[in-house]
Amino acid sequence: MTATYVLDGTRIRTLEDFWRVIGETINGPDGYFGRNLDAFADCLSGGFGTPDDGDYVVEWRDHQASREHLSYPETARQLEIRLSRCHPTNRPAVSAELAAAREERGSTVFDWLIGIFEERAPGVLRLR
Numbered sequence: 001m002t003a004t005y006v007l008d009g010t011r012i013r014t015l016e017d018f019w020r021v022i023g024e025t026i027n028g029p030d031g032y033f034g035r036n037l038d039a040f041a042d043c044l045s046g047g048f049g050t051p052d053d054g055d056y057v058v059e060w061r062d063h064q065a066s067r068e069h070l071s072y073p074e075t076a077r078q079l080e081i082r083l084s085r086c087h088p089t090n091r092p093a094v095s096a097e098l099a100a101a102r103e104e105r106g107s108t109v110f111d112w113l114i115g116i117f118e119e120r121a122p123g124v125l126r127l128r
Contacts, residue, residue: 002055009062013069015078015109022058026051037112044120056124058117063127070110076101078109 005025012018019040023031026049033049034040043049060066079098086094100106107115117125 002057003051005056005058007058007060009060009066012066014074041116041120057126058124059126059128061128067110071108072101072104075108
């Protein structure tokens, strides 16, 4: 039987909120389901934290609320964090992404997450 994990989009205002909410939803209190984009992709691909039988769906309820909160201001904030931590050779690319986010161009944090779901676990995500 397919397990359904329900994300409450009204609880997701930042990327850090997303990590907490999806971890708790899938793996219980203090649960883990990635705490960065690469780890999240690994979990969706069957890495650490993935439900044991792999037969599951994630229903993201009130995803429009999350989409609004994970839009350009949050994207710019995340890219500022990334810029402060990235290797010097990556700074020009991250700076360009940050400039675009500040101008409300390019993909958002919400888009990043949806893209990872689609690439790593096609059909798992249901937006409600």
